[in-house]
Amino acid sequence: MTAITISTPITAVEELHLARLVDDFLELIDTSRDVGDPAVERLTPSPYPGDQGSTAAFAEATRNDLLDRRAADARRMRASLGDFDEDPTALGDAALESRDLAISLDELDPWLRTLTAIRLVIATRLGITADDDSGEDGRHQVYDWVGYRLELLIQAADDAGAGLGS
Amino acid sequence: MTVPAAVPSLDEATDLQAAPLEPWQVVVWNDPVNLMSYVVRVFRTYFGYSLDRATALMLAVHHEGHAVVATGPRETMEVHAQAMHDFGLWATVRKAPL
Numbered sequence: 001m002t003a004i005t006i007s008t009p010i011t012a013v014e015e016l017h018l019a020r021l022v023d024d025f026l027e028l029i030d031t032s033r034d035v036g037d038p039a040v041e042r043l044t045p046s047p048y049p050g051d052q053g054s055t056a057a058f059a060e061a062t063r064n065d066l067l068d069r070r071a072a073d074a075r076r077m078r079a080s081l082g083d084f085d086e087d088p089t090a091l092g093d094a095a096l097e098s099r100d101l102a103i104s105l106d107e108l109d110p111w112l113r114t115l116t117a118i119r120l121v122i123a124t125r126l127g128i129t130a131d132d133d134s135g136e137d138g139r140h141q142v143y144d145w146v147g148y149r150l151e152l153l154i155q156a157a158d159d160a161g162a163g164l165g166s
Numbered sequence: 167m168t169v170p171a172a173v174p175s176l177d178e179a180t181d182l183q184a185a186p187l188e189p190w191q192v193v194v195w196n197d198p199v200n201l202m203s204y205v206v207r208v209f210r211t212y213f214g215y216s217l218d219r220a221t222a223l224m225l226a227v228h229h230e231g232h233a234v235v236a237t238g239p240r241e242t243m244e245v246h247a248q249a250m251h252d253f254g255l256w257a258t259v260r261k262a263p264l
Contacts, residue, residue: 047247047259116254123199131198154203163211
């Protein structure tokens with residue numbers, strides 16, 4: 001069995017922004033678990049909508065575990081990104097320098113799930129309810145860009161046959 | 167020749183209709199966030215579906231608003247739904263309509 005590694009190019013400034021988004025996401029999961037944040041609610045949907053009894057029992061048993069797995073995924077993704085200064089201008093001329101970001105098969109699902117989760121959080125904040133929702137808010141660009149990074153990774157993974165059996 | 171001491175009562179045939187399997191379903195619902203390519207990938211890697219089947223299910227979710235992606239015992243369907251939630255898909259569990 002050969003070890004599959006998925007490689008996608010990424011610039012330093014993109015990597016920095018991704019790292020910050022993951023840090024913010026980890027903070028959200030840590031601090032907003034029990035405060036009814038709609039973004040966290042979206043990450044832990046009810047499998048039994050409209051059935052309060054089943055919902056409560058299931059949610060209680062699984063919600064925290066699910067969020068723990070989310071945090072573990074996010075930490076896994078964060079570990080493959082570099083450490084950065086707070087100030088993006090500190091990157092200087094290196095900001096647009098590109099490197100090949102190597103993601104192992106083990107890291108792939110944590111990356112895909114975390115990028116998806118970050119998009120779900122932003123979409124909840126922006127109130128995105130339709131496929132072609134767009135707006136003036138700068139977060140729409142972040143949302144679209146994370147989608148672009150996710151699509152790149154999916155294509156690279158599909159091309160490599162990663163996780164798709166023989 | 168002997169006869170069995172106790173002859174099984176053949177009249178006690180089990181009525182299969184009286185104990186239905188009660189299959190449950192995992193339903194994935196459309197949302198405006200998840201990428202089509204991502205949903206197809208999740209169906210392929212998690213359920214092991216072919217590209218064609220995964221794509222058909224994704225398109226059903228997209229165009230019809232939802233699709234049944236798995237059928238079976240309730241506990242198994244709950245595990246699948248949780249896995250879908252791990253992937254950020256919006257999944258629910260329901261008893262299969264008769």
